[in-house]
Amino acid sequence: MSWQNLVLSFFLRKRLKPFLSRALEVEHVRELVSRPMWKPRAPLGWRVRQTTEPPKGEWIERDTGASNPEAGRTLLYLHGGGYFFCSPETHRPITFRLGPGAGARSFVPDYRLAPEHRFPAAVEDAVAAYRHLRDAGTPASRIVIAGDSAGGGLALAMLVALRDAGEALPAGAVLFSPWTDLACTGGSLVTNDGSDVMFHGD
Numbered sequence: 001m002s003w004q005n006l007v008l009s010f011f012l013r014k015r016l017k018p019f020l021s022r023a024l025e026v027e028h029v030r031e032l033v034s035r036p037m038w039k040p041r042a043p044l045g046w047r048v049r050q051t052t053e054p055p056k057g058e059w060i061e062r063d064t065g066a067s068n069p070e071a072g073r074t075l076l077y078l079h080g081g082g083y084f085f086c087s088p089e090t091h092r093p094i095t096f097r098l099g100p101g102a103g104a105r106s107f108v109p110d111y112r113l114a115p116e117h118r119f120p121a122a123v124e125d126a127v128a129a130y131r132h133l134r135d136a137g138t139p140a141s142r143i144v145i146a147g148d149s150a151g152g153g154l155a156l157a158m159l160v161a162l163r164d165a166g167e168a169l170p171a172g173a174v175l176f177s178p179w180t181d182l183a184c185t186g187g188s189l190v191t192n193d194g195s196d197v198m199f200h201g202d
Contacts, residue, residue: 043097045063078146081149091148095108109128122154134168141171
């Protein structure tokens with residue numbers, strides 16, 4: 001286990017888990033995670049470009065003028081956060097490694113969050129981001145979807161929506177601990193209660 005993982009796990013267990021164990025304090029949790037312990041820098045040769053026009057989010061792309069042998073290879077990353085907190089910025093420790101490591105530009109949508117925006121707002125935003133990539137000329141065969149936790153579940157929901165609409169599906173999907181049991185019926189909610197660094201089963 002890396003030292004970064006140890007530090008993050010300690011932070012989550014001591015600072016975030018107590019808030020998530022009682023009545024949800026949405027704004028407090030959002031404010032807590034908006035102040036990261038360290039701010040990673042974009043990898044050498046890469047930059048962050050934020051967009052405010054729909055679809056809102058941020059690009060992680062090669063610096064202008066840098067060679068790009070994998071032009072067109074695109075990662076659409078959907079961040080986790082229980083559908084109510086986190087952002088493209090909070091997930092840069094992942095996206096700064098994942099996209100550049102694959103030689104791919106990345107787009108991380110700043111999808112709408114609950115409780116202000118109820119289901120299916122996040123799914124609609126994810127589908128809109130994918131369609132935007134397609135409309136801009138990126139073929140489905142050059143797009144991979146990825147996401148963690150709620151973002152992993154959102155990636156699956158987006159794939160189902162695209163399939164049901166008869167649209168071309170991306171080349172693949174990479175899911176990190178996707179939240180797929182939104183009804184919270186799995187036995188691991190209880191058996192992992194003590195070891196989970198973020199959540200209490202009940």
